[in-house]
Amino acid sequence: MLARFRRNPLETIVLVVLLVLGIAGWMMSQNFRGDAGTWPGVIMIMMSVGALLVLGAQFLGPVDETAETPAATEMSGKVRIAINVAILVVYILAVTSVGLYASTAIYLFGHMLYLGIRPVWLAIATSVAVAAVLWMFFGYVLGISISNTLLF
Amino acid sequence: MTSLIDGLLIALEPANLLYAMAGAVLGIVFGSLPGVSATLGIALLVPLTFGFDPVPALIFLGAVYCGAIYGGSISAILLNVPGTPAAVATMIDGYEMTKQGRGGLALGLATIASMIGGQVSALVLLFAAPLVSAWALEIRSAEFFWIVLFAMSTVGAIGTGSPLKGLLAAIVGLAIGTIGAHPLTGEVRYTFGELALYEGVPVVSALVGLFSISQVLALAEGRGMEKQVEIPTVGRLWPGGALLWRLKKHLARSSLIGVFVGLIPGAGADIASFIGRSEAHRYAREPKRFGHGSEEAIVGAEAANNGVVGGSLIPMLTLGIPGNAVTAALLGGLLIHGLIPGPTLFQQAPDVLYPFIFSLFIANAMFALIAFGALRYIAKIVLVPQGVVAPVVAALAVVGAYSFRSIPFDIWIMFAMGIFGYILRRADFPLAPIILGLILGPLAESNLDRVQTLAGAADLSVMGFFMQRWITIILMVLTVATVAFSFWRDIRVRRVEDTRPEGPE
Amino acid sequence: MPLKSTMTAVATIALSATFAQAQDHANVELPGTIRVIVAYSAGGSSDTLARVTIPAWEAELEELTGQSVSTVIANMPGAGGEIGWTNLANAEPDGSTIGIINLPAVPIVGKARDAAYSPWIESFAPIGVNVIDPNVVMLANSSEYETLDEAIAAAKEDPGSVTVGADGPLSDDHVAMYQLQRATDAEFAFIPFSGTAPAMRAFLSGEVDIAIGNTFDYLTNEQGAKDAFVLRAERYDFIPDVPTIEEAMGVGPIPGGSTRGFAAPAGTPGDILAVYREALANAYADEEVVAEMREANITTVEPLIGEEFGAEMQSVDQLAEELIPLFRDGGYLDN
Structure with a gap:
């Protein structure tokens, strides 16, 4: 059924x-x-x-033979996902120790680099710009920050 | 009546027009970005509205909703990639038209149809919401419990994909919803002593995580598989009055289909656009051209998916029951401004709701204006590489999850929900029912608890208490029938090849 | 010293004000930034109170000490307020953090869950309060009983047959219901709602017999109530036509309500506390602030400053202690 x-x-x-x-x-x-x-x-x-x-x-039940087999079950795909997850974990850990906006800027740069964004200056410029906008809205206007962190 | 006029005047204030414009632009941007759905867009932008007053915040988020549902059609038509799941139905004929060199016409038609669908739905919302709300004031705990259950049951009956897995996803959401204090006694459950969980898993964190982190991983997974794309030349956008007049019946029909689908819990813009397209097919002058670049198909799909906007806001605003994931995200936006959606909202905050509803008319006109004025430039957004989109989405998610309550633990809740969501996505579970379960579970439980106490005070059994009012009995029958229909549909799905390419967002 | 009459309170403020002029606060070193913790989200009544009071308080502080200070309101909602109050109690007691404590929620939640700030009375140093929003008990038009007297008699006769809807559990309204039970020997069926608005809706739709709310719940739902009394020693000026429970039932007086006052973490230096208290007293006395509070529907009473608020805290603590067995019997406590 x-x-x-x-x-x-x-x-x-x-x-x-x-x-x-x-x-x-x-x-x-x-x-x-x-x-x-x-x-x-x-x-x-x-x-x-x-x-x-x-x-x-x-x-x-009956099996759908025509359905496509899910992709990225091969090893390299799994490793890549694991690395992406690890990057996010490091980022979240950094947020509560280094600071919300500083670690966001660093994270953005690192993750973009890992995801193959070139040239490097483009990755740097994008990450700094995005982190600055976030700081503008959340840090400067709303006063949101995580206390007891190294930077801001 | 005065609140209506006041609402209109507030919505027309220059500052609020700017908020609507900003929302429409961001909505189009997020909507047209493949991988960023309307739900994700709103979930990420809700924390941004923290610093706004309630009226501009809602105007902004409402405009994002309108813009994002429309924006999905841009990448669908130009690149054959749906910007949002709601644009899948548009994609087939839209991309055909682009290949034929008529991409501009497709975009123009999609824009006009989206705008008309949106305006019709806003009109229905304006008149229906206060009526539903007045009726909802009389709803008691017993009826509310069954309305919630009915909303849950439609997930299996209407959603795309396997009804059984949709229902299971909803139950998983209900299970997550049991974390936290018991509404009747305050007994704290499944929190393992974590204070941040006493009031349950925060909806905003769960929503952001479920839709963003899972999407980030999906985007990151596709690294290196992106091909260089170029935006094709599209030509003239304005479809011409004669053509639009010829399509008027499709426009009207699909708009109303959208409103109606939006009203039903469990169904969203993706389903509406499919129904809109297939109904347009049924009444089409040239049904044979469907799939080969038919104007009727595009109009049928696009009027329907924007028609959902107003319809889906009715149960969310008047009952506090979000019918789909986008309105669940919007509900989060109301909550952070201290507005509790539900029967009392229209009484308590007409000064917020009427400007918001009127602003939807403005937002719909706004995105059309923006589209006709600057589509050529906005369309370039689809060229932003996923390697940029994914980290930015993750950063917005982290900052957003934290800003809701300023509790670092919320970031981890968000992240955990994201990983969970990614795994479920890979296991072909729909994610929207989880959020619905999470929001509706506590509503169902608290109402049932009240019914138990009320029944005890009246010396009745719970079942006997349900049997007291007709409306409760009708709702019970409807719910049981819907669940039965889900099982019947499960059998049917087995026989009929399911051609829908994607699950609900 | 127990201060009950408002007359004495007024006199004391006047006294402390004159006393303060003599006292020089210039050499008290204030922190540059003072964080004000509100245990509820933005837009709520506690948040509104903070946003009206704190700017005036900041100005008074600067005037008293000649130092420039800035204040940040930090909303820390969660766990029924427990997260915010725990953060307040655990904050560095150097004057850099103060907050709003909500009574009787702080002691009731604290005792119900053994919160990290227990015993609460030793965790918070009182600064001052001017909001004590009394509980109002209302009888629904659709109820089968004609008066509250009759309904309460029925709840005495047949325990659990009369329904009371209110925000809850563990809210000030819930506490008020137990105060009422204790005074009248009645036993109600408590129907908790997540917030006052849904509770009042249930009241208007006839789902419950009695609703317990606060001043503005009565004012906005007056038309749905055929009988009401207020849990207060005297009638309240915001609702002068509502009799006290003593007038209506001949029991009491029972003071019940929701108190929102400012406090610092225990251990905050005495000289800083003294400045904070005086600045708050001055802010409460400022006519512009009072007008703004009226505008924002803040239910003010004559302010209680410093140890007067401490005495009020003591009496609420005693009440909570007395009512704990009722909460335990109701199944709201672990032990």
Whole structure:
């Protein structure tokens, strides 16, 4: 009775994680005070059951042979994603230690460079300009900054 | 009546005209940038409005909404790349026309159709919203609970792609929505002691992360795969009065389709444009030309997707129920100005809402003027490399997530939602239902909790309490029927080849 | 020294003002920038209060000390105010941070969740207050009861059969409901809403029998109420036609309401506190500020400065302590 699904390994992983999270969440909901656990409990069970249904459809239902296989599952693609994620993590860590606008400027330059923006002066100019505009709107006008940081 | 006239006058103030213009320009820019949808555009610009007064802030964001939905058609027509998911239906015939050297005509038609769709929808909004709002004042907790449930159920029934996965995504959103204090007792749940989560996952951070960081990674993934593109020469833009007159029925029909689709929770501009195009096909003079550069197709799709704007604002403003991801982002914009969308909003803030609604007429005229005046230059925006777009989007997301509450932890919430969103996107889950679930979950729970207490005070069971009012019963039946329809559609999807190229944004 | 009558309060301000003229504040070193923490988002009533009061306060500070200072209002919403108050309590006590504390929310939230600023009374040094917005109890037109007296009698007779809608849980309205329960031996069914506006909408639509709100909730929804009384020792000048609970029911007096005052983190040097208090007293006395507050619908009372506000804090703390068992029985507390 379910739709045709392409078999995407990532999807299977996501569904299993949702299934487990649902069960864990339901178990936690049993310890909430009074009626506070009723609604989360129901939602968590629904999430597990829903994940199970889609999983079932994935393995028991017809497979769509014509569907394109998802791209970038090869190693180089995964590494590239990991590097991009790492760049973002470093940026967010820098935001709370170095400062919001300074690290934004540096991050923009670094990420643009990594993403292949050339010539270098163009990347520098763009990052400084964008960081300056952000500082104008958020730092100068709204006074938004993160306290206890090195720069600004 | 005075609030209407006041609203119009405020919307016409020079400063507010400038805000509308700035919003329309930025909307066109974001909309036409492939990879930056209307939702993402608004989500990124909401924090920018922090320093504005509520009226200019809403005027600005409303204009971004109008401009972005329209702007998506520019890259669709010129480059065969949809700037927003709502432009996919325009792309087919629009790019054909560009290849035939009639790109200018396609852009001109898209502009006029978008503007007319937008004006019709703004007109409907102006008259319908106060009426719906007056009715909504009488809504009680039991009905509200079922309205929310009905909104959730339509996600599976209407969205593109697998209905079951749409519903599952909505449930994931509901699950995220259970984080934080229990509305009835204040018991804190799933926060692991993190104070920043006591009031739940902040909508703005979640929205920004889900749509921006996931998009940044998707853009970064495509590095090196970009090909050098050139903007083709387009020729004359103005389609001429005679041609427009010939297309008047398509314009009117699609505009109303847009408004209607916008009203339905779970459906957005992308779906409206497909319906608009296929209805135009059905009544077309030359249906055979569809897919080969048909003017009727472009008008049918573009009037519909901008028609959604006004329609989708009705449930958001009057009930606090965003029907799609864009209005969810706009809802965030209202919240940061202390305006809580819902039945009382029209009573509390008519001085904000009427100027906002009138400004939509202005914004729609504005983007058309800008398009006819400067499209040649604006179109160059589609040439900005993804290597620039992606980091800038990420930086806006980080600063935006922080500025909402000035809590550094919010940046991490945003980032986590982004990674989660990216994984879900790669696993072919739609993201919009997650945001709807996150916003609507707490609404559903608090109303159900109230119903329980009220039923207890009246010595009734919860079910017995629901059965007291007709409107509740009707809503219950509708919801059950919609869920049943989703399952039926799931079976049908299996049989019929789904030709829609993309999921909802 | 417990100060209750407003007459004494006025006298004390006048006194402190004359006293201050004699005192020289020029050698008190103020921080260049003073951060004012508001535990709610921009646009709310606490935020409005800060934005009206603080510029005048800044000007008074400069006049008193001859030093130039700048103030920044920092909105830190979240966790029902807990984030903002925790930040205020933990801030460096050197005068560079002050904030608005909201009573009874600070102690109630603190006790309910064992907040990081507990015990609150030792975490905040009072500066001053001029907003005590009294609670108003209203009976809906559509209710089957004719008067509040009748509704409360019914809630006594059949506990949990009469519904009370209000902002909540753990709000000042919720506290007021428990004050009412304690005074009348009634037991209501509490229907919490996320904010006063939805609660008042439910009240107008007839979903609940009774609503508890504050002054302006009554003023804007008067037409939907067939009976009302105010939780205050005397009638309130903003709503002079609303009787006190004592007049209406013969119980009380029960003072209940939402208090928004300024405080510094405990440990802030005494000389700085003295300047801050005097500057606030002067700002509260400024006619332009008073007019602006009226304009912004801020429900002012005679100001309580310094230790007078401290006494008010003590009495709210005692009330919170007394009501905690009721919150516990209602299922609102962990322990």
